[in-house]
Amino acid sequence: MDKSDTKQRLLDVAEKLFASNGYHCTSLRKVTAKAGVNLAAVSYHFGSKEALVEAIFERRLRPLNEERMGRLETVRAAAGAAGRKPTAEEALRAFIEPTLRFRDSAPGARYFLHLIGRALTEPDDAVRSIFFRMIGPVFALMFEVLCEARPNLSRNQVFWRLNFAIGAISRCTFLPEKLPVVPAGIEIELSADRQIDMLVDFLVAGMEAP
Amino acid sequence: MDKSDTKQRLLDVAEKLFASNGYHCTSLRKVTAKAGVNLAAVSYHFGSKEALVEAIFERRLRPLNEERMGRLETVRAAAGAAGRKPTAEEALRAFIEPTLRFRDSAPGARYFLHLIGRALTEPDDAVRSIFFRMIGPVFALMFEVLCEARPNLSRNQVFWRLNFAIGAISRCTFLPEKLPVVPAGIEIELSADRQIDMLVDFLVAGMEAP
DNA sequence: CCATAAGTCAAACGTTTGTTTTAATCGCAC
DNA sequence: GTGCGATTAAAACAAACGTTTGACTTATGG
Numbered sequence: 001m002d003k004s005d006t007k008q009r010l011l012d013v014a015e016k017l018f019a020s021n022g023y024h025c026t027s028l029r030k031v032t033a034k035a036g037v038n039l040a041a042v043s044y045h046f047g048s049k050e051a052l053v054e055a056i057f058e059r060r061l062r063p064l065n066e067e068r069m070g071r072l073e074t075v076r077a078a079a080g081a082a083g084r085k086p087t088a089e090e091a092l093r094a095f096i097e098p099t100l101r102f103r104d105s106a107p108g109a110r111y112f113l114h115l116i117g118r119a120l121t122e123p124d125d126a127v128r129s130i131f132f133r134m135i136g137p138v139f140a141l142m143f144e145v146l147c148e149a150r151p152n153l154s155r156n157q158v159f160w161r162l163n164f165a166i167g168a169i170s171r172c173t174f175l176p177e178k179l180p181v182v183p184a185g186i187e188i189e190l191s192a193d194r195q196i197d198m199l200v201d202f203l204v205a206g207m208e209a210p
Numbered sequence: 211m212d213k214s215d216t217k218q219r220l221l222d223v224a225e226k227l228f229a230s231n232g233y234h235c236t237s238l239r240k241v242t243a244k245a246g247v248n249l250a251a252v253s254y255h256f257g258s259k260e261a262l263v264e265a266i267f268e269r270r271l272r273p274l275n276e277e278r279m280g281r282l283e284t285v286r287a288a289a290g291a292a293g294r295k296p297t298a299e300e301a302l303r304a305f306i307e308p309t310l311r312f313r314d315s316a317p318g319a320r321y322f323l324h325l326i327g328r329a330l331t332e333p334d335d336a337v338r339s340i341f342f343r344m345i346g347p348v349f350a351l352m353f354e355v356l357c358e359a360r361p362n363l364s365r366n367q368v369f370w371r372l373n374f375a376i377g378a379i380s381r382c383t384f385l386p387e388k389l390p391v392v393p394a395g396i397e398i399e400l401s402a403d404r405q406i407d408m409l410v411d412f413l414v415a416g417m418e419a420p
Numbered sequence: 421c422c423a424t425a426a427g428t429c430a431a432a433c434g435t436t437t438g439t440t441t442t443a444a445t446c447g448c449a450c
Numbered sequence: 451g452t453g454c455g456a457t458t459a460a461a462a463c464a465a466a467c468g469t470t471t472g473a474c475t476t477a478t479g480g
Contacts, residue, residue: 006427006428021333022234022332022333022334023333024232024234024235024333025234025333025334027466027467027468028467028468028469029466029467029468037428038427038428038429038430039429039430039468039469040428040429040430040469040470040471041427041428041429042468042469043468043469043470044426044427044428045427048468048469049468049469117331118331118333120331120390121327121328121330121331121380121384121388122232123231123232123233123234123235123328124232124235128388132390132391135390136390136391139390139391140391140393143393155393155395155396156396156397157408159392159393159396160400160405160408160412161408161412163378163381163382163389164378164381164408164409164412164413165378166381167374167377167378167379167380167381168373168374168375168377168378168416169377170331170377171373171374171376171377172373174331178331178338179373180330180342180345180346180349181342181346181349181350182369183350183353183365183369185365186365186366186369187366190370195370198367198370198371198374199374201419201420202370202371202374202416202417202419203374203416204419205415205416205418205419206378206412206413206415206416207412208415209411209412209414209415210411216457216458237436237437237438238437238438238439239436239437239438247458248457248458248459248460249438249439249459249460250439250440250441250458250459250460251457251458251459252438252439253438253439253440254456254457254458255457258438258439259438259439421480422479422480423478423479423480424477424478424479424480425476425477425478425479426475426476426477426478427474427475427476427477428473428474428475428476429472429473429474429475430471430472430473430474431470431471431472431473432469432470432471432472433468433469433470433471434467434468434469434470435466435467435468435469436465436466436467436468437464437465437466437467438463438464438465438466439462439463439464439465440461440462440463440464441460441461441462441463442459442460442461442462443458443459443460443461444457444458444459444460445456445457445458445459446455446456446457446458447454447455447456447457448453448454448455448456449452449453449454450451450452450453450454
């Protein structure tokens with residue numbers, strides 16, 4: 001028997017469609033049609049459309065967040081053991097590298113990244129609160145580590161610079177076709193490592209500005 | 211006679227609701243009810259919901275874009291007249307200052323800024339294409355000026371750094387209550403000038419990174 | 421082989437959506 | 451005042467939405 005192959009297919013297809021077309025613009029009928037399952041399967045397996053998108057976030061964001069938290073803790077511990085402050089680059093890499101490497105880690109991961117890039121500005125309160133609840137602890141730890149890395153900055157300044165960095169990072173998680181018109185001769189598709197380098201160069205300089 | 215007071219009220223109310231709750235989550239019934247006008251007035255005055263949001267963009271974004279274009283041209287001309295390259299700071303300020311000062315320039319401007327902060331990631335193809343069509347020339351000119359300011363960088367690098375900057379700027383155009391959970395003691399509400407300074411410090415450093 | 425539970429299916433539910441229709445109302449030149 | 455175009459009002463439209471229902475099929479343990 002299937003052992004709920006249906007459930008997996010729903011997660012995969014919904015992730016893709018929610019990412020490409022948005023949560024509200026994607027009806028359950030489109031999702032179930034593309035997945036080749038019955039409309040009622042969403043209610044049966046998840047309970048509601050909102051529970052479906054929550055399951056999508058849960059499946060991908062939980063392990064990703066655990067890795068980011070672990071790396072941030074490691075940065076803090078290593079600096080503490082060496083009797084120094086963590087650096088802004090260490091903190092940024094602890095957040096950015098898992099995020100962009102994750103992009104190529106699974107077939108649908110790219111779509112999921114697009115989804116969280118959009119979740120930051122998601123109009124729907126339910127979806128946004130799901131995301132904020134899951135990202136909250138990572139954001140808070142990141143903030144603290146950055147405050148340690150830049151003790152001369154006010155917490156206000158660190159907070160805003162972190163927000164700027166989040167905004168910059170979110171521009172890397174988009175599907176290429178959703179970007180604004182690009183000038184001729186520009187590479188939209190970058191390897192994760194090149195993208196990471198570009199981001200880190202830019203953000204470390206921004207963080208270390210006086 | 212009203213001389214289309216209805217039309218203005220629709221623009222104002224729709225701008226606010228689209229910004230706060232998103233384009234798709236805001237029905238014309240909510241808009242017309244809050245504006246105290248009849249539902250059919252949208253069809254009569256604008257033709258459709260999409261034409262309404264386009265009128266909203268047109269009203270605010272056209273003068274804002276003209277100012278940004280003008281300032282970018284000025285930066286370029288001043289540098290040319292002095293026989294030097296424009297600086298990254300000049301280019302960034304030409305874009306950022308009109309944007310954030312605009313926030314306090316009119317009662318509903320703050321809502322509109324929230325709307326364009328969201329338009330970058332808007333799921334709806336129609337809305338996103340309206341926005342991209344209007345912002346395209348500004349983006350292109352900004353890109354060229356930045357290429358002149360950083361001639362040692364590849365166009366690829368400049369393009370991505372400009373994207374990062376756009377992402378960072380968009381984090382400043384949000385309504386406070388839509389931000390992720392903020393640590394205690396953080397000022398969410400900044401004056402336009404303070405916000406500009408923070409942004410420019412951060413982004414100039416990022417742009418000038420090697 | 422049967423009983424039970426899990427899973428699937430087509431159909432329908434009640435809302436809400438953007439838009440259209442038809443009639444009534446208003447302001448103003450003539 | 452009369453007539454006319456511009457505007458508003460109330461009602462209805464078909465389509466799409468998320469969800470629920472109840473019958474049907476399938477797999478599994480005893």
